[in-house]
Amino acid sequence: MAQNPARGRTVAPFERLFAARGGCHGTATGGTAGLSLILGVAITGASYGIGTPFGAMLVAHGTNNIYEGVGNIIIGPNNQSSVVGPVKYLYQQRSNSVYEGNMAYGAVDLML
Structure with missing residues (x-):
């Protein structure tokens, strides 16, 4: 743990990383992107091709x-x-x- 001079308390190393990036939004987005990529491949494979359009969109957006x-x-x-x-x-x-x-990309991304 390191001392945070701005807040006067100890912080975990990942908290300094989040502060340097301006928050955890980028990390959270990357995690959900990876999940949608894996989910898209799984849907495409498990549906024997029926879910390919939906799975392909998940893979593309992820x-x-x-x-x-x-x-x-x-x-x-x-x-x-x-x-x-x-x-x-x-x-x-x-x-x-x-x-x-x-706006269209964001709307489709949220729907997926």
């Missing part, structure tokens, strides 16, 4: 979320831009604007 999460960790919290994965980019290109593409 892979895209992992790509964006790792990319944002690499560029760091001080960079003003964020990484846009290939699936989100496809949503942006198929929509009338980047905003609409992001």
Whole structure:
């Protein structure tokens, strides 16, 4: 445990990591992305092909979320831009604007 000078109490090492990243959102997103990737493969395999469209969407969104999460960790919290994965980019290109593409991607991601 280390002493946190800002709060005057001891903190676990992972708490310093979360504070450096601005919270635990990136870590939580990466964990759920990995879970959706595994779940998509399992649904596709267990349904003998019937659940392939749903499983493929889970795999695509999970892979895209992992790509964006790792990319944002690499560029760091001080960079003003964020990484846009290939699936989100496809949503942006198929929509009338980047905003609409992001909203459509986010809505589908939440539904999955």
